[in-house]
Amino acid sequence: MAQIIFDSLIRSSTLALLAVGLTMVYSVLRFPNFAHVEFAPLGAYVALAGATVAGLPLALSAVIGIAVCGGAGILADRLVFQHLRDRSPIMLMIAAFALGIAIRETLRAIFGPSPRNFPLPLQAPMEVLGASVTTVQLVIIASAVACMLIFHGLLTYTKLGVAMRAAADNPNLAQASGIFTERIIRAVWFIGSAFAGLGGILLGLDTQIYPMMGFSVIVPVFCAAILGGIGSPYGAMLGALVLGFAENVGLSINFAFLGSLVGVDRDFLFIPAGYKPAIAFVFLIAVLLLRPQGIMGAARR
Amino acid sequence: MAVIDVDGLTCGYGETQVLTEVDLHAEKQEIVTIIGPNGAGKSTLLKAVMGYLYPTAGQIRFQGEDVSRLRPDQRVVQGIAYVPQLDNVFPSLSVEENLRMGGYTLAKGTLKQRMEAQYAGFPRLAERRKQRVKTMSGGERQMLAMARALMTEPDLLMLDEPSAALSPQMADEVFQKVQAINAEGRTILIVEQEAQHSLEISHRGYVLADGRNAFDGKAQDILNDDKIRQAYLGGQVAEADG
Numbered sequence: 168m169a170q171i172i173f174d175s176l177i178r179s180s181t182l183a184l185l186a187v188g189l190t191m192v193y194s195v196l197r198f199p200n201f202a203h204v205e206f207a208p209l210g211a212y213v214a215l216a217g218a219t220v221a222g223l224p225l226a227l228s229a230v231i232g233i234a235v236c237g238g239a240g241i242l243a244d245r246l247v248f249q250h251l252r253d254r255s256p257i258m259l260m261i262a263a264f265a266l267g268i269a270i271r272e273t274l275r276a277i278f279g280p281s282p283r284n285f286p287l288p289l290q291a292p293m294e295v296l297g298a299s300v301t302t303v304q305l306v307i308i309a310s311a312v313a314c315m316l317i318f319h320g321l322l323t324y325t326k327l328g329v330a331m332r333a334a335a336d337n338p339n340l341a342q343a344s345g346i347f348t349e350r351i352i353r354a355v356w357f358i359g360s361a362f363a364g365l366g367g368i369l370l371g372l373d374t375q376i377y378p379m380m381g382f383s384v385i386v387p388v389f390c391a392a393i394l395g396g397i398g399s400p401y402g403a404m405l406g407a408l409v410l411g412f413a414e415n416v417g418l419s420i421n422f423a424f425l426g427s428l429v430g431v432d433r434d435f436l437f438i439p440a441g442y443k444p445a446i447a448f449v450f451l452i453a454v455l456l457l458r459p460q461g462i463m464g465a466a467r468r
Numbered sequence: 469m470a471v472i473d474v475d476g477l478t479c480g481y482g483e484t485q486v487l488t489e490v491d492l493h494a495e496k497q498e499i500v501t502i503i504g505p506n507g508a509g510k511s512t513l514l515k516a517v518m519g520y521l522y523p524t525a526g527q528i529r530f531q532g533e534d535v536s537r538l539r540p541d542q543r544v545v546q547g548i549a550y551v552p553q554l555d556n557v558f559p560s561l562s563v564e565e566n567l568r569m570g571g572y573t574l575a576k577g578t579l580k581q582r583m584e585a586q587y588a589g590f591p592r593l594a595e596r597r598k599q600r601v602k603t604m605s606g607g608e609r610q611m612l613a614m615a616r617a618l619m620t621e622p623d624l625l626m627l628d629e630p631s632a633a634l635s636p637q638m639a640d641e642v643f644q645k646v647q648a649i650n651a652e653g654r655t656i657l658i659v660e661q662e663a664q665h666s667l668e669i670s671h672r673g674y675v676l677a678d679g680r681n682a683f684d685g686k687a688q689d690i691l692n693d694d695k696i697r698q699a700y701l702g703g704q705v706a707e708a709d710g
Contacts, residue, residue: 326568326572329561329565329568329569330569330572332558332560332561332565333558333561333565333569335560336558336559336560336561337555337558337559339520339540339552339555340552340555340556340557340558341558341569342519342520342539342540342541343518343540343544343549343550343552343617344541344544344569344570344572344616345541345544345545345572345573345620346541346569346572347539347541348541
């Protein structure tokens, strides 16, 4: 039981970091940024290079990786999306797809296709509340929680944060209030992409670093954002939490009682682990049918 | 020197030209109402003065300076404020946050002071500081929209259909407020569809038709001109005379 909770929290942590950035960019620019998840491998590879090639401490190279992702987000906006501000979301979406492929394949060209690991010694798991976890896993959860709290503070208490929410609500009115919205958009790109970079580093710490690591979580990340109501950062956090638990709990339920209903008599009937990604799809479809605006999303006109 | 001086303004959206060589000016402490049928370009004129669209010809001068090429946020700093007809508040922000955004360009100390001034002017907002705007009535929203725009203590306040969709009492309250704001020395530009009420409190008025100047003069003259009344204030003739 405790193990499932821990596993779910780890999964939710990385999903939340990626989904919050995605939803932030959506909230001010109103297009689904399919390139967003590619900041995950970018951050992870930069951190890896910092730790191995440059021989920096891992924490420092992680910070560099995060900052590089933030800057790359601004650069992506400058080079691509800024020129398409007045275009339809479809156009932006296609551009995002193209940019995503470009980032992913560039990383593959530089670092090769085979998975890498951060240079960490093998760790013996400890017993925490009856679950076995490693220090790295605790760090993953702690840093994601810390980020979400800081982000909440930013949105609530700082001028920049309130301006971000204002620009998401109504960019024209934000301009009429004296807000230079392009600067706000830049800040959103930086923070959103930096979060994705951290998400990628944490994913890499938990599993492995490979070029497809971002693209492979694109469905659960979008699902978490849509689940919570796309455009709502708190919705994305909640969506990531719900999805993280759904994936892990879903795999651990013995569906034998359902089997007996349809005449399949077996003692054990689990969802095979290979179907884990399908859980996100099932959730996504259910949400789109029942509550298209998401859990926290306001119905739009 | 006119506070706002629109000179031969031609502009539009993309290929569609909305305004053609429009002239308009407003002096210090004047209330000026712009009337005209739907689609005459009234709202577009205000948007152009705010800076959402740039002139293809002509000039917009504010306090004697050409502001035609400034962004909206830069014009706010110059002293222009604008309350759109719809979506004129930030719905997911609280009342206080809306005012904070209205005063985005101000220093911290000034911001606090101006916020209190707005609460004094709109006591109903003071009771709702922490309330989210989503849950407020149309009248309260319109008041908040005006308070937000007044945070910078603008020299020019532009209101797009401030009384639309409000109850008659609420509309009265809005127009009283407009007069009070005007009495502080501010110039006010109002766009109205149902212009009777607005013209009654105005000094001068403009009639726009099909994106061009059709008539301008003293508000009283517009109200007394039967042709204009019939063409642009349709149906209100008998009511006002009786």
